[in-house]
Amino acid sequence: MPEGRWVRLSTEKPTSTVYVLGTETSLDVCGSAPTGAAAFDVWGTSGLNLFIVHNGEVLKIPCCVTRWPLNSRVEVIVTMDAPSVEVDEDKVRISYYKDKGKTPIAKAVLHLTCVEISLDADTSRSGSVHRNAKDKKNWTWGPEGAGAILLVNCDRDDPETKDVDNKDQKMQSFMDRGDMSLMILTTRGPDDIFEDHQLVLHVSASDTDKVGVFHAQGRKKKLSQHKHVLGSGKLSYLVEHSSGQEENFFYVEALAFPDITFPGLVSFHATLLEATTQELPEAPIFNDTVVFHVAPWIMTPNTLQPVAVYVCSMKDNTAFVADINKLAKKAGCKVIVCPEVENRGDQWIQDEMEIGYTQAPHKSFPVVFDSPRNRGLDGFPFKTVLGPDFGYVTREPVNESVSSLDSFGNLEVSPPVTVKGKEYPLGRVILGTYFPSLHGQKMVKVVRDFLYAQKVQSPIELYSDWLLVGHVDEFMTFVPAPDRKGFRLLLASPCACYKLLKEKEQEGYGDAMMFDGLEEGKQSSVTTILADKSLRSSNEYFQKCIDWNRDILKGELELTEEDIIDIPQLFSYVRGKAIAFFPDMVNMLVLGKYLGIPKPYGPIIDEQCCLEEEVRRLLGPLGLACIFIDDYKTYHLFYGEVHCGTNVRRKPFSFKWWNMTP
Known part of the structure; x- marks a missing residue:
């Protein structure tokens, strides 16, 4: 319905007003009527469209009707079709009559000037x-x-x-x-x-x-x-x-x-x-x-094509950086190395930032979200990543203390899913928090509020505080797949690891050594690991923590067991929390079909690491190439792995966020 405006008339002198193209002007016929008036007629110049509202109907004023009854249910509406050339170019005249009178007792004349005003x-x-x-x-x-x-x-x-x-x-x-x-x-x-x-x-x-x-x-x-x-x-x-x-x-x-x-x-x-x-x-x-x-800030899942990999250069990780370069070359993306003078001894580039993007119909560009962890890499996103067509955003807590859960290894996003008929074409943000209780840690409010406020990637909160570092990327990730939903959820699984090791013992490989090739005193045989009651008891608890999250993810992403792959993994119990017993293979770098997986140093059987062989068996049918990277001394011993030490900028979704319904 066009915007309307009520205009008062005068029988004492002609008045003038402005008519704006595309609107309706309603004339106050009754308000200007003289005493004794019972009817009126309307006349206008050729530049006007005149309508009468009578008995609830809007009619173009017919020439066959000469007069209209004067009452509050009768209204005159004026419209115009083109801007005026001169001021007061058109006019409308209302003539008032007594009942059955032939001569007007008064006239009200309104001059109109049509203008066009449009904000677009x-x-x-x-x-x-x-x-x-x-x-x-x-x-x-x-x-x-x-x-x-x-x-x-x-x-x-x-x-x-x-x-x-x-x-x-x-x-x-x-x-x-x-x-x-x-x-x-x-x-x-x-x-x-x-x-x-x-x-x-x-x-x-x-x-x-x-x-x-x-x-x-x-x-x-x-x-x-x-x-x-x-x-x-x-x-x-x-x-x-x-x-x-x-x-x-x-x-x-x-x-x-x-x-x-x-x-x-x-x-x-x-x-x-x-x-x-x-x-x-x-x-x-x-x-x-x-x-x-x-436009919101949007995260990109592992299923989107990689553009660039970020990694820190340290005095002792030259081989690691070289392996990342080789992997990125296979995937067809570039590598951006943050030198030690910039990272100031902080190699955890995944924790420092998350690279997403923002998009409008006329333009899109990546935006780095700088975490509030504020360690050695603190200045890198702003000083180096921010640049032409590369945006920057951060959220700093005021009255909250920052914990490990505020690092962005604790921030992931799923591929697109449909849950109970509701589509999430940009996936769903995943963040770690504490178990539902009175105690524990969670991501600071300013970051959580920001993530929820973007609307387009409705967040899911998982329980990650059972881990010493407390990041969701320590027990889960997503990899692309050619079938089903287009991806698989990978979960770290102590149960799957014990099952594999038990099978190897039964096959006669109980003496095969875990950590073979590393420093003396670290090695443990398959039989020794299986016999360690304390380790098993801890991992039974850790499996329950993972299973709690498994159920949440199955419900919130509408997954079945066929959408989930259990990756063998054990955890150690340290200071009341879990750390990876051997390099955490789920904490991988996903570059298209190429996976940079932490080398687990599992038992060597028939000249093959049985853990590596098992992961290849699980992921190979999906067309994924498993490339194992040695991060033991440079990352694993410091409670992190390949994913923690890298970061990826990916191409944005082809789907436009405004076409969804949050």
């Missing part, structure tokens, strides 16, 4: 702005939905600047402008109207710290002519009309991602104000609104 953005999500779109005030999800989208301008296009691009009020470059969404204010009509009225672009006070708006002034729209006009405390902007200029171009950036106190919706308004008297302020006579949704 890419509400169709096609990548370009369409004028006069309908229902711009509402933002809807789904493939049939509509509404414009904003990117958080959190990259750094100019390496000379010290912060992300949206921290200042300057247009740094045309590359910087490319991260912003275009908003066009169209004004057509006689110049005198816009000189006598004010046109104001404004945003609500609650949104002023969420957006920034630049006005491209001048006909050539040079970079220097982009003026910061809204946001960062600026609530309104008077748009000055220039003769012959029908369009004003505005470029909009988001300053913040959705969060617990910000659902991500921002409204912009263009309001036409009419002068009243010198003593009184202007009165609004028209408003057009367009709503944007800020």
